[in-house]
Amino acid sequence: MCIQNQEIMEIIYNDxxxxxxxxxxxxxKKRLEAFEGLPITEIPSDDSVLSLIHHSNYINKVKDYAxxxxxxxxxxxxxxxxxxxxxxxxNATLLASENQGFALVRPPGHxxxxxxxxxxxxxxxxxxxxxxxxxxxxxxxxxxxxxHLGDGTSHIFYNSDKVMYWSIHxxxxxxxxxxxxxxxxxxxEGFTVNVPLPPRSGDDIYMDALNYTLxxxxxFNPDIVAVSAGxxxxxxxxxLDLRFTVEAFYSTGKILTxxxxxxxxxxxxxxxxxxxxxxxxxxxxxxxxxxxxxKEPHTESDFKVWNEYELRIDQLLTTMKKYxxx
Ligand SMILES: [Zn+2]
Numbered sequence: 001m002c003i004q005n006q007e008i009m010e011i012i013y014n015d016x017x018x019x020x021x022x023x024x025x026x027x028x029k030k031r032l033e034a035f036e037g038l039p040i041t042e043i044p045s046d047d048s049v050l051s052l053i054h055h056s057n058y059i060n061k062v063k064d065y066a067x068x069x070x071x072x073x074x075x076x077x078x079x080x081x082x083x084x085x086x087x088x089x090x091n092a093t094l095l096a097s098e099n100q101g102f103a104l105v106r107p108p109g110h111x112x113x114x115x116x117x118x119x120x121x122x123x124x125x126x127x128x129x130x131x132x133x134x135x136x137x138x139x140x141x142x143x144x145x146x147x148h149l150g151d152g153t154s155h156i157f158y159n160s161d162k163v164m165y166w167s168i169h170x171x172x173x174x175x176x177x178x179x180x181x182x183x184x185x186x187x188x189e190g191f192t193v194n195v196p197l198p199p200r201s202g203d204d205i206y207m208d209a210l211n212y213t214l215x216x217x218x219x220f221n222p223d224i225v226a227v228s229a230g231x232x233x234x235x236x237x238x239x240l241d242l243r244f245t246v247e248a249f250y251s252t253g254k255i256l257t258x259x260x261x262x263x264x265x266x267x268x269x270x271x272x273x274x275x276x277x278x279x280x281x282x283x284x285x286x287x288x289x290x291x292x293x294x295k296e297p298h299t300e301s302d303f304k305v306w307n308e309y310e311l312r313i314d315q316l317l318t319t320m321k322k323y324x325x326x
Contacts, residue, residue, distance in 0.1 A: 009263070009287045012092045013038045013104040020086065020107050021079035026238060026271040027120040032106060034273040035280070043088040043095065050090060052131040053124055053156060058115045062086070062122055072117035082107070086122040093125035093266040094132055097226065102284060103266040110150030110228045110268050111175065118152060119174060125266050126228045127156045133224050134162045141166065141222035141260070145252055146230020146268040147240040149178030149194065153228065159188040164220045168209050170233070170242050171196030180316040183323075190323030193217070195316060198308040199241035202299030203248045205309050206233070210255060212313055218259060219324040225256065225263040231270030231279035235299060238271045245296035249279045253286025263287065 018029040032038075050059050065072055066083040089105035096103040109126055111119030130140045142157070144150045144167040157163040171178055184192035193216050195209045231249060233242040256263050265283075270276040278294040285293050301309070320326060 009100055009102050009265070009284060011038060011104050011284070012041045012043070012096050012101040014040055014043050014088065014092070016043065016085055016088050017104070017106050019081040021081070022077045025077055027106065027108065029106070030273045031270065031276055032104065035104065035277045038104065041092070041095070044091045045084060045087055046091060047087045049094055049128055049132070050087065050123055052135070053114055053127045055115045062117070072122065076117040076120055076122065078122070082122065090123050090125050090128045093129040096264040096266060097129040097133055097224065100262060100264050102229070102264070104280070105267055108230070108268040109266065110144060110146060110153045110230070111148070112152040113155055119148070121152060124152045124156060126150070126226050127153050129264070129266070130157070130163055130226050138223040139221070140164075140224050140226055141217050141220055142226045142228060143217065143256070144169070144228035144230070144268070145233070146228055147233035147237070147242050148174055148230065148269060150228050150268070151175040151177065154178070154182070154192055157188065158184055158192060159186045161187045161191055164191045164193065164217065164222065166193040166213065166217050168195040168197065168206065168213070170199055170201070170240050173199070173240060180312055180319060183319060190320070191220070193316070193320065196312055197242065198305050200243060200301060200305045201309060202243040202301040203245055204298070205301045205306065206244055206248050207251060209309070209313060210252065212317060214255065214259065215326040216320050216324050219326055222260065223262065225260045227256065227263060227265035228268045229265040229280070229283060230268030231276055234270070234272060234275050234279055236272045236275050239269070243299040243301070245299055246275070246278045246282045246294040247292070247296055247298060250282040250286040250292040253283040254289070257287045257289060
């Protein structure tokens with residue numbers, strides 16, 4: 001199926017994404033059931049796209065483990081359909097990259113490495129789509145506002161100057177790293193931008209972090225922006241201790257659309273099924289320059305949290321000034 005480039009970011013979704021069964025796990029099908037009236041898009045099942053990023057022995061391992069419903073690690077479960085569902089999640093994200101869409105998929109991807117699963121992620125959807133764009137000569141900015149570092153994505157492009165990885169996340173938290181001095185290596189030095197926020201950071205700190213690091217992303221001058229859109233930084237999420245509101249995600253969408261021309265997104269985390277649709281819809285409304293659908297009083301961070309954050313952001317900006325005119 002071919003969708004023409006469009007002005008409006010639209011959701012790319014299929015009910016198949018509910019077929020990855022994880023039981024009583026925070027990353028479960030209820031996350032997508034919480035969205036109502038989603039249009040269905042036909043998604044290709046082409047598993048050759050996985051090899052844009054993943055090693056063939058790992059791809060075979062996922063296929064094998066899923067056929068037996070075996071977990072890939074303590075956090076990352078599979079069921080009979082999981083391999084095919086994960087293949088379609090990657091393809092939906094690839095489709096989003098060609099149509100400025102928002103791939104509303106599961107399983108998520110940003111913790112997955114080239115050769116191993118991690119943190120509920122089987123294949124790295126955003127990395128696959130980014131590599132697909134790099135192969136067409138594009139410079140890709142990956143902006144990851146999920147509350148966790150996308151350690152898989154970061155690792156995959158750590159040596160690349162074709163992809164900038166920009167992540168705002170809680171630290172300390174899973175996966176245990178993502179500090180300001182992880183800036184990339186070799187040709188990729190200066191192309192990894194980690195903005196670690198202290199636990200209890202609210203909307204005020206998030207917006208400050210976004211606005212102070214946006215100039216680095218703009219200096220990179222990407223042809224296309226891939227968004228790892230995770231919503232577990234919301235104040236009522238179960239897995240993290242950040243305090244963003246639905247308003248923060250609306251502003252994020254708006255800032256992206258005001259500063260970049262070609263943006264697509266894929267769903268990562270977000271585990272409060274009441275809040276997830278509100279966060280995602282607000283983000284989409286922001287991207288599409290429409291009115292915000294949901295409102296919530298802004299959250300403010302206390303003095304100690306601000307102090308810790310300011311030390312970190314100052315260090316990051318000092319480092320990044322060596323690489324970028326900001
Ligand atoms: Zn997350």
